[in-house]
Amino acid sequence: MVTDQKACLGRDFFWVLEEAIKGGVDLVQIREKELFERDFITKAQRAKEICAKYNVPLIVNDSLSVAKAVNANGVHIGQSDSSMDIAKELLGENFPVGLSIEKLHQLESSGASKAWYYGVSPVFSTPTKTDTITEWGLEGIQSIKRITNKPLVAIGNIKIDNAKQVIEAGADCLAVVSAICSAESPEEAAASIRNEIEKAILT
Numbered sequence: 037m038v039t040d041q042k043a044c045l046g047r048d049f050f051w052v053l054e055e056a057i058k059g060g061v062d063l064v065q066i067r068e069k070e071l072f073e074r075d076f077i078t079k080a081q082r083a084k085e086i087c088a089k090y091n092v093p094l095i096v097n098d099s100l101s102v103a104k105a106v107n108a109n110g111v112h113i114g115q116s117d118s119s120m121d122i123a124k125e126l127l128g129e130n131f132p133v134g135l136s137i138e139k140l141h142q143l144e145s146s147g148a149s150k151a152w153y154y155g156v157s158p159v160f161s162t163p164t165k166t167d168t169i170t171e172w173g174l175e176g177i178q179s180i181k182r183i184t185n186k187p188l189v190a191i192g193n194i195k196i197d198n199a200k201q202v203i204e205a206g207a208d209c210l211a212v213v214s215a216i217c218s219a220e221s222p223e224e225a226a227a228s229i230r231n232e233i234e235k236a237i238l239t
C-alpha cells in the first residue's frame with residue numbers, strides 16, 4: 037500500500053496502517069506531501085516500527101534524506117524528483133530505489149537501468165493524484181512487461197474490482213492508496229485485494 041493522510045478520512049493514520057498490514061499488505065510506501073522534513077521523519081519512524089512488528093518493509097516516497105534518517109528499506113522517486121545518481125550517491129549503490137515510469141522512452145535512461153522496480157504510473161487516472169497526463173491502461177502494462185524484466189508495481193485507481201486484471205496484465209505488485217486507506221475497514225479491503233492477487237497468480 038501507499039499511505040495518504042487525507043485518504044484516511046480523519047481516522048488515525050497509524051491505526052489505518054496497522055489494520056491494512058493485518059489484512060495482508062506486505063509492502064508499505066509512506067507518501068507525505070505536506071509535512072516538513074522533521075515531521076516526515078517522526079511519522080516515518082513510527083510507521084517503520086509498526087511495519088517492523090509485522091516484518092513488512094517500508095519505502096519512503098520522494099525524500100532521500102527521510103529514507104536515510106529512518107533507515108528505510110527503500111525509496112521511491114518519480115521523474116521530477118531527485119535523480120537516480122543522487123539517490124545512489126546519498127544512500128549507497130545497493131540501496132533499493134524504485135522509479136516511476138510514465139512514458140515508454142523513460143525506460144531507456146541510465147537512471148532507469150539502476151532502478152529496483154518500476155512504478156507503472158498511473159495505470160488508471162485517479163483523484164488521489166491529479167498531476168498526471170496519460171494513463172497506461174492494461175495494454176500499457178503489457179507493453180512495459182514485454183520490454184523489461186524488472187518488477188512492475190502498478191499504481192493508480194487500483195481496487196478490488198480491477199486488481200486481478202492488473203496482475204494478469206503483467207504487474208508484479210499493486211500499490212493501492214484510497215481503496216485501502218479510505219475503506220471502512222482497511223483490514224478487510226487489504227485482505228480482499230490480496231485475495232484477488234492470489235486468485236490471479238493461481239489461475
Ligand SMILES: Cc1ncc(COP(=O)(O)OP(=O)(O)O)c(N)n1
Nearest residue numbers: 112113114115136155157189191211
Ligand atoms: C509505486 C509508485 N509508483 C509511482 C509513484 C508516483 O511517484 P511520483 O511520480 O514521484 O509522484 P508522487 O507519488 O511523488 O506524487 C509512487 N509514489 N509509487
Ligand SMILES: Cc1ncsc1CCOP(=O)(O)O
Nearest residue numbers: 158162164165192193213214
Ligand atoms: C501516488 C500515485 N502515483 C500514481 S497514481 C498515485 C495515486 C494512487 O492512488 P489511488 O490508489 O487512490 O488511486
Ligand SMILES: [Mg+2]
Nearest residue numbers: 098113114117
Ligand atoms: Mg515523487
